[in-house]
Amino acid sequence: TTVTTTTTTSTRAASLSTFAAAFATRTSAHGRSPGFASPSTPSTSSPSRTPSRGRGFAASSEGGGADDANPAWASSSSGDAARKEAELEASYKALFERFERAPNKQKRFLLNRALTGRVNAGDDDDASESSAGGGGRANRALMTRVIDVNRTTKVTKGGDLTNYTATVVVGNGDGVIGYGHGKAAEVGPAIDKAYRKAARSLTYVKRFDGHTIYHDVKGKFCKTLCVMLPAPSGNGIIANDTVEAICQLAGIKNIKAKIHGSHHPMNTVRAVFDALSQVESPEDVAERRGVNVFRI
Secondary structure, X not given: OHHHHHHHHHHHHHXXXXXXXXXXXXXXXXXXXXXXXXXXXXXXXXXXXXHHHHHHHHHHHHOOOHHHHOHXXXXXXXXXXXXXXXXXXXXXXXXXXXXXXXXXXXXXXXXXXXXXXXXXXXXXXXXXXXXXXXXXXXXXOOXXXXXXXXXXXXXXXXXXXXXXXXXXXXXXXXXXXXXXXXXXXXXXXXXXXXXXXXXXXXXXXXXEOOOEOOOOEEEEEOOEEEEEEEOOOOOOEEOOHHHXXXXXXXXXXXXXXXXXXXXXXXXXXXXXXHHHOOOOOHHHHHHHHOOOHHHO
């Protein structure tokens, strides 16, 4: 009986010591004072010390302890939790409203996306980014030309799913241009997506006297071949609508261009950008050859 009592007392003392050390470390990390003085192991020969520490722990746990000593920390943590809860509630409410607004043919599709956790990547996020200045029509800093809008329909068991793909070219009219394409369930969000992608992939086109290119260039993408020739001042842009829109955004006023092969809008845009990327100024040629500019 004596051996059993001694073993039980030592086990309880070790457990209390371990918990005291962990509690002291946690409270000191948060800048709070622990509910007891020291995490040292209590002595089994002086049983009067153990109840005092027990009373200290009870006072700190029952009376609030360190949280009452620092109410600012408790209020900030509760405020963060309330804010996260409010944001989660707002997202659920927006998701429900979007589901209610959707046509019957798309509700099954949205439900499947909700079950896989991919609904938040939908069009509502794009609309919020647009309203915040990410690519809305009222906040665009670059001139925009919509080259093509293609509608695709996927036939499913729950109904037809219609999406739109938009190809957009942007520019500032002074040599800076870019292109991009975006997909969405509606035309407006698809154009906004394409604008944001185009604004992130801008290139600079070198021009002669600010109105034409320096030399003949050829660009190719898949089966589309674009041939571009410089033109004198006053000649204008002699090309199809896609090439004309790109040249206007780049600030090119006089040029001749011809598209051979496939006239697909996306292939045409990439072939034109490939051709314009090959334009070199005399300074570029001199640097590449390692000679002075007057020798070019």
